[in-house]
Amino acid sequence: AQTVTQSQPEMSVQEAETVTLSCTYDTSESDYYLFWYKQPPSRQMILVIRQEAYKQQNATENRFSVNFQKAAKSFSLKISDSQLGDAAMYFCAYTMGGGADGLTFGKGTHLIIQP
Amino acid sequence: DTAVSQTPKYLVTQMGNDKSIKCEQNLGHDTMYWYKQDSKKFLKIMFSYNNKELIINETVPNRFSPKSPDKAHLNLHINSLELGDSAVYFCASSPYREGQPQHFGDGTRLSIL
Numbered sequence: 453a454q455t456v457t458q459s460q461p462e463m464s465v466q467e468a469e470t471v472t473l474s475c476t477y478d479t480s481e482s483d484y485y486l487f488w489y490k491q492p493p494s495r496q497m498i499l500v501i502r503q504e505a506y507k508q509q510n511a512t513e514n515r516f517s518v519n520f521q522k523a524a525k526s527f528s529l530k531i532s533d534s535q536l537g538d539a540a541m542y543f544c545a546y547t548m549g550g551g552a553d554g555l556t557f558g559k560g561t562h563l564i565i566q567p
Numbered sequence: 568d569t570a571v572s573q574t575p576k577y578l579v580t581q582m583g584n585d586k587s588i589k590c591e592q593n594l595g596h597d598t599m600y601w602y603k604q605d606s607k608k609f610l611k612i613m614f615s616y617n618n619k620e621l622i623i624n625e626t627v628p629n630r631f632s633p634k635s636p637d638k639a640h641l642n643l644h645i646n647s648l649e650l651g652d653s654a655v656y657f658c659a660s661s662p663y664r665e666g667q668p669q670h671f672g673d674g675t676r677l678s679i680l
Contacts, residue, residue, distance in 0.1 A: 496671070551665065552617040552622035554615055559609055
């Protein structure tokens with residue numbers, strides 16, 4: 453079974469600085485998809501970024517970028533110029549990508565932004 | 568307009584009762600899901616449906632019965648509620664294509680007294 457591990461239960465960063473959240477996963481598949489979701493205190497689950505395993509290029513969405521290392525099965529999220537609104541739980545998720553496959557989530561990292 | 572809407576947002580009830588949570592999506596997606604988020608924030612897939620057909624049933628007690636009257640709706644009925652059922656339940660939807668992101672509802676917090 454696939455597993456997703458987020459080894460940092462909590463991270464803290466000063467506003468305007470850069471922070472990296474770690475994620476590793478275990479799979480025997482070669483094609484799959486990885487996601488980062490953000491869950492603020494409002495409880496919504498918001499998609500941050502998506503990566504296709506067959507693409508070597510790291511995905512980027514504005515201040516959010518990933519470092520995808522397929523051989524190491526690592527998928528870290530970098531947040532640049534951290535803002536107060538970035539404070540949230542961040543979940544790394546994996547799917548093999550079949551049409552109705554569920555997401556396998558990590559346990560999450562609680563990100564605190566210090567003003 | 569809300570893309571994936573769940574009702575109710577909060578549900579407080581006694582052990583042993585039966586309750587339902589409704590989910591509707593207006594994104595035109597073919598696939599819908601139910602997830603459970605426990606008190607430690609861990610999210611786990613419960614069910615997925617594609618075009619009203621059950622695809623995934625992840626070893627969930629049979630007290631939980633999903634029902635999909637059409638591809639825009641996926642309801643969750645829970646019989647004989649137990650204390651351990653207290654959690655936040657999320658509905659999600661996605662197109663039936665490989666690797667498409669799932670869009671989540673705002674969750675239903677179920678509290679069992």
